[in-house]
Amino acid sequence: MTSKASIDFIIVAFRNSLSDIEQLAESLVSSANRNNHASRVIVVANDDDAYTATGQRLVIQGHGNIGFAAGVKLGVAASDADFVVVVNPDCLADEAALARFFNYLRPGCGVVVPRLLAEDGSFDYLPYENWTYSIGRKIAELRCRRELSKYRGGTLPSFAKIPGAFIGLERGVALDLDAPFDTAFFLYAEDRDLTDRVRARRLPITFAADVEITHIGGLSGTSVSRLVETAKTDGALRVALRRFGRLGAALFALDTLMVDTVKTVLRRATDGEAHRSAMRRWANSRFADPGALTEQELQRQMSTPRVTDSRSSSDGPPSPNRVLVLWADNSAANLGLRVLAQGNAELVREAAQGVEVDFQDFGPGDSRVSFGTRSILRDIGRRNGPIKTKLRQYDLILDSGAGDSFADIYGLKRLSFIAYAHWMARRLRIPLALGPQTIGPFNTVIGRAIARRSLRQAELVTSRDMASAEYARTVLKRSVDAVGTDVVFMLPTREEPMGTRDVIVNVSGLLWFGDDHVDSTYYQAQVRQLIEGLLDAGRRVSLLAHVVNSPSGNDDIDAIDAVSRSLDRPGIELLIPTDLDEARAYIASGRVLVGARMHACLNALSQGVPAIPWAYSRKFAPLLSAVRWTHVFDLREKDDVATSTIEMILDPVQSAVLAAEALDVAASARDSMAACVDVFASWFTVQRADGSSARRAAVDAPIAAA
Structure with missing residues (x-):
């Protein structure tokens, strides 16, 4: 087949994800090659990241940050193709859309621009707005939103401009147009100037309405x-x-x-x-x-400082020493939230010495402030609202995601609380990091849009399993910086000897009293069958509460009391810990734990105690498989999990395998957390070296109200 015109793609990169750039470059070249166009990608790196050059990828680097227009000019000068296509790093396109775009690239085509879509699939009219003054900007916004969104293609209307995010033109035309952006523009407005010059030369500007390119929008734009x-x-x-x-x-x-x-x-x-x-x-x-x-x-x-801050001093900028861990509480009734609090605190302290860590849950908890509905309503429109005042005290906001709450499966209300805290951190210019957590799923358009914005904002993103990392990369378009496991493996292990207790059963009040996740009648029957079967086999059973003294009632204390009364069997021990340390001591004393609370199981595995989780949600499988623990039963399948669990515990061979594998899990999981510690340590090193926290402190005072 005869080769068609050659195409070079030019990407100007500055502090973008290396993996995202490589994926974009690969998709562009692959699509061009499959459509019989000789092509390559020219990456103009305005930073010093380690971009990889290949046979079809040229990397131009070492010139420093010269701005977008000058970067494009370097790319055009290095090209020898018939056509050049300038692509922002935050654009996404499928092969069919690119194939249609290539069809527009022919001699005399002038400048070709696609139909840009926002993250939620709606028309992204902002990049087309052509204006000079504020009143004209409003008019341009109105016309682009109402008229251009319905435009079926052809010559770009005079009220719109060329969107610099994605344009294609002949290389010769690009050179005639100053390659093609004027380098007097460092960043922004160069596309308005290009539009004026193209129209002054009476060159066509084609709006390819049938070519839809998703424009995520970079952090610099938001x-x-x-x-x-x-x-x-x-x-x-x-x-x-x-x-x-x-x-x-x-x-x-x-x-x-x-x-x-x-x-x-x-x-x-x-x-x-x-x-x-x-x-x-x-x-x-x-x-x-x-x-x-x-x-x-x-x-x-x-x-240049604008105001001074009470934390600034003549001795130089302060180190980023104060960290607020969101959605964790060291006084919570749910000991899993205490794990998130103490585990994230240990992660930060291991990454950097001299760090003070505080905790903030959705409600007051360890903090005097709530981050819920009432506080948000009091915070909106106030410069010194309760949430802004709380956040201003810190140099880093570390979001724990409450383990698995960074999703919309728990409803948009909870996600909106998370999003508001992220938004305020951005407005106050306080760095945001996501600690090891489950990411997703986001099943709604608005949920995905919120999640993508938060991940783009975050300076560090870590996940606690590969499934979350892959979801972040493919669905939310942000590669994570490190994959670890649950922060429970950051906690110190107990010295108490194992085996003083036999089988510890964690009974979940969430499942015993409610039907939201599994049928409560089925769960109750399985728990009773498990305990009676173990007792009949001569094993000792202790019932453990992992959510204690909950103000909402029906916690694990109520559940184990209900089990004990319904069975009326002698010798059943009830374990009601007063804090996380006591709970971990109880668990460390057992030979095996069976539980439906995930962090009860993780508290066991992190101390080398075998755990047999009874899973009720998607959060169990990816996290446990990541630490190579496969001994899990899924309550949602409504199998006879009690019988299977009893057989596993009573079989001496399987019990020995469980004990050996649990010790391996504890060791390997702690090793896997080293990657998360390393990325946080690097971040703290950079912040303390360049004093960015001082710059943030110097500018947070005049931030206007939301």
């Missing part, structure tokens, strides 16, 4: 970074100058100051200092072009 805001304002001033002269640039500055003033009065978020910083450059040149911004100039402006 954050309130002072650097980004400065670059945006500088670019917008340059567009105003080129369209309407020096008076036009001065009018834009006045327009921006008025908008910032109104937002301040209305207590809306605005980065007025970044805007004024950019405008001072232009005012000093009397609104003639002051020259292109550089990274050094932007960094100098960004590092």
Whole structure:
């Protein structure tokens, strides 16, 4: 088959996920090759990450952060293809969409742009908005949202601009257009300028409405970074100058100051200092072009302090020493939440010395503040609301996900609490990290959109199983930084000798009294059958509560009391721990544990005690398989789990296998947590070296109310 025109894809990368860049590059080249186009990807790295060059991937690196437009120019100069396609790192496309896009690339095509979609599948009209002043921006937003969304393709309407996220054109045309973005623009607004120059030359701009490309949107586009805001304002001033002269640039500055003033009065978020910083450059040149911004100039402006903070001192920036662990509580009735609290605290303390750790659950708990509905309502619209005031005290927000709550299967209400805390951390410029946890599932469009935004915001993302890591990569489009296991394996092991007790059975009040997960009648019958079978075989049984003194009632204490009374068998010991340490001591004294509370089972395995989990949700399987523990029965299948469990315990060969494998699990799981410790240790090292927490502290005071 005759080869078609050659295509080079240009990706300008800056602090993007290496794996995401490689996956994007592979998908672009594979699609082009399957459509018989000779192609390669040119990665222009504006950072010093270790990108991999291959036969069809050229990496240009070592020039530093020269900005997007200059990066594209390097890529075009290195290309020898018939066509070039500029692709943002945050774009996703399937092979069918790319094949249709390739069909538009032919001599004389001018500039071709696709139909961009947001994460939820709706039309992403923002990249097409063409404006100069604030009133024009509102009009452009309205027309792009209402009219362009229904446009069936053809010449791009005059009210819209070329979206710089994904464009294709002949390489010769790109060179004639200054390759094709003007390098006077460091970041943002270069596509508005390109649109003006393309139309001035009467080159066609084709809107390929049948080509749908998902545009996730990078952090630079969604954050309130002072650097980004400065670059945006500088670019917008340059567009105003080129369209309407020096008076036009001065009018834009006045327009921006008025908008910032109104937002301040209305207590809306605005980065007025970044805007004024950019405008001072232009005012000093009397609104003639002051020259292109550089990274050094932007960094100098960004590092200039705006206010002082009580934690700053003349001795230099403080280290990031205060960490808040979200959705964990060291005084919770559910001892699993105490595991999350103490385990995440141990993870942080092992990663960095001298760190203070506090805990915040959805309710007050260890904290005096709730992060629930009432506190959110009191926090919205207030500069010093209860949640903002709480978060401002910390240098890192570590989200435990309550183990498995970073999902929408528990309802959007709980997810909205998590999302609001993340949003406030972003507004206050406090780094967010996700500790080892289950990620997903997200079965709703809004749930997936919230999750993707949180993962893009997070500086570190860790998971406690490979299934979560794969879900984050494929569905949420964010590769995790490390895969460990549950933080229970960070806890110190007990010295108490094993075997002083025989079989410990954890009875779940959640399953005994409710039908939300499994049929309670079935569960009750299986528990009674298990205990009676063990007692009849001459084994000693202790019943363990793992959720104690719950204010909502019907906890594990109520459940083990109900079991004991219903059986009326002598010799059944009831174990009601007063805290996590006592619970782990009880568990360490057993020969084997059977339980429906996952952290009761994990408390056993982390101490080398065999556990036979009775699973009731998806969180059990991936986590336990990750530590290579396969001795699990699923209550949802409604099998005779009691008989199978009794047979396993009474069989001396199987019991010996359980004991040996449990010791291996405890050792290997602790080793697997080293990867999580390492990424957190690296993060703390970098933060303490560059004093970023001090910069964050210096700017958090003037943040406007949400």
